[in-house]
Amino acid sequence: MQAKLPKIFKLKAGNASKTVLLLAGIFFFLCLLFTLHRYYTFYASFDQGIFNQVFWNNLHGRFFQSSLSSSLSTNVVHAGEVPTVYYHRLGQHFTPALLLWLPIYALFPSPATLTVLQVTLITAAGLVLYVLARQYLQPPLAVMITASFYGANAVIGPTLSNFHDICQIPLFVFTLLLAMEKRWWWLFWLLAVLILAVREDAGIGLFGVGVYMILSKRFPRAGVAVCILSFGYILVLTNLIMPLFSKDISQRFMLERFGQYADGEEASTIEIIWGMISNPLRLLVELFTPLDRTIKYLLGQWLPLAFVPAVAPGSWMIAGFPLLKLLLGKGESVLSITIRYALTVVPGLFYGSILWWSQRQQKFKPAFCRLWIGCICLSLFFTFTSNPNRTFYFVIPDSVKPLVYVSLPQQWQHVNQMRPLLAQIPPDASVSATTYIVPHLSSRREILRLPALELRNDAQEVIKVDYAIADLWQLQKYQAAFKSDRSLLKDLTPLIDQLINNGEYGIIGFEDGVILLKKAASSDTQAKAAWLQFRQQLVEGDRG
Incomplete structure (x- = not known):
């Protein structure tokens, strides 16, 4: 026995x-x-960015302040105010x-x-x-x-x-x-x-x-x-x-x-x-x-x-x-x-x-x-x-009908093409990014989540961020199954067009569906051409 x-x-x-x-x-x-x-x-998504920015601000003596948290505050969500860095x-x-x-x-x-x-x-x-x-x-x-x-x-x-x-x-x-x-x-x-x-x-x-x-x-x-x-x-x-x-x-x-x-x-x-x-x-x-x-x-x-x-x-x-x-x-x-x-x-x-x-x-x-x-x-x-x-996105599809799946080699290839664009953003620059990029840029004073572009800085002046970066490829992959991704993609596309056309921002980089914009910059010819080609794919996809 x-x-x-x-x-x-x-x-x-x-x-x-x-x-x-x-x-x-x-x-x-x-x-x-x-x-x-x-x-x-x-x-990793938005909350990872919030906590990292809180820790980063704590480290610099600005205890429990966060522009990312400010964007979720009742003053912004309900009263329509601009997010502040000292919230x-x-x-x-x-x-x-x-x-x-x-x-x-x-x-x-x-x-x-x-x-x-x-x-x-x-x-x-x-x-x-x-x-x-x-x-x-x-x-x-x-x-x-x-x-x-x-x-x-x-x-x-x-x-x-x-x-x-x-x-x-x-x-x-x-x-x-x-x-x-x-x-x-x-x-x-x-x-x-x-x-x-x-x-x-x-x-x-x-x-x-x-x-x-x-x-x-x-x-x-x-x-x-x-x-x-x-x-x-x-x-x-x-x-x-x-x-x-x-x-x-x-x-x-x-x-x-x-x-x-x-x-x-x-x-x-x-x-x-x-x-x-x-x-x-x-x-x-x-x-x-x-x-x-x-x-x-x-x-x-x-x-x-x-x-x-x-x-x-x-x-x-x-x-x-x-x-x-x-x-x-x-x-x-x-x-x-x-x-x-x-x-x-x-x-x-x-x-x-x-x-x-x-x-x-x-x-x-x-x-x-x-x-x-x-x-x-x-x-x-x-x-x-x-x-x-x-966590196991590379094994288990996020959706079966319709099929939404990103393989491990595909995601790592996308990441490797995205990183050079992130490297172009100075560590002290203000920036706005899509959800999954936010954590990687959150060790800074001034950061928002797209489509937001305005914040109130330490001088209590309302400014527009220096850089904006969006992973449109990720939104394109998941839009078929998730309404929030589809809605954000539809909002960001005309916003990018508007920012470029009025000369407020210029495209300084575009790789694998990731676009990097800089305030008051002239658009890079190749990057803009790549954006227009990608945008056409989005339009054709909507028609299909």
């Missing part, structure tokens, strides 16, 4: 640690390989914890550094999770918990995305829970503060930890303090502090996510909460609809843990509050398991599963182990086939 047992059952503490390190190493290597490849082949992003998302990683960025100031940082933080979270699991579980079970983390769709998908602030949450929360188990209260409260500093809504997950501490009767007084701290912080921050920087939290973000609970053109967090409480019927409808997507999302979160979180009280106590925030919100992204929001639910699910197994270790039989391994494999399969954030 012993020979038929899965190898996991034979693990001792020392071998288990080596196995976990091996799992972490594989996760780190593969995720880093694919995310860096995604960046260097120009599939403080803290009005959109309050993220002081990012300053922790500024020394690393100072050593390697590049958008790619943020990609490496994200993968490192998630990998480290898995290692802390193993140590946390060992507080309750025998080595085989602790290894399985860790393997589930590294195989979870809700972990891999967000790791393979643009850099985001939520990538800090698993490491901080697992460390906080470990500190709680060890009674290292100085570390616990330090991590509580760091979690709150991640972003304005991170306190929701911390509130769940406080609720667990109370309901489990383990640390009721500390739990009450955690709940008061987290809830009070959210209210003070979103109603008093963030509005000092901009009105985005009340006029844009709260309405975009929870506008169904409010009336009027703006709403505070207090008004949203009251809107939920005062209309319980609407609250229930939002909680369970759309039913199919809600069930699919829950199953996806539970799958790598063999559905244990569904019956684990601890998982519901801690993960229930960030999950509630997602279920009560609106928009396609809130119930997408491959983007950053899914990570907020993960720590509670895993800690609750650890607690559940701690009372049932004798039920960890070979048959269930095989089932569990199958669930992890299935999670990995669903992760790969979902092509999170277009």
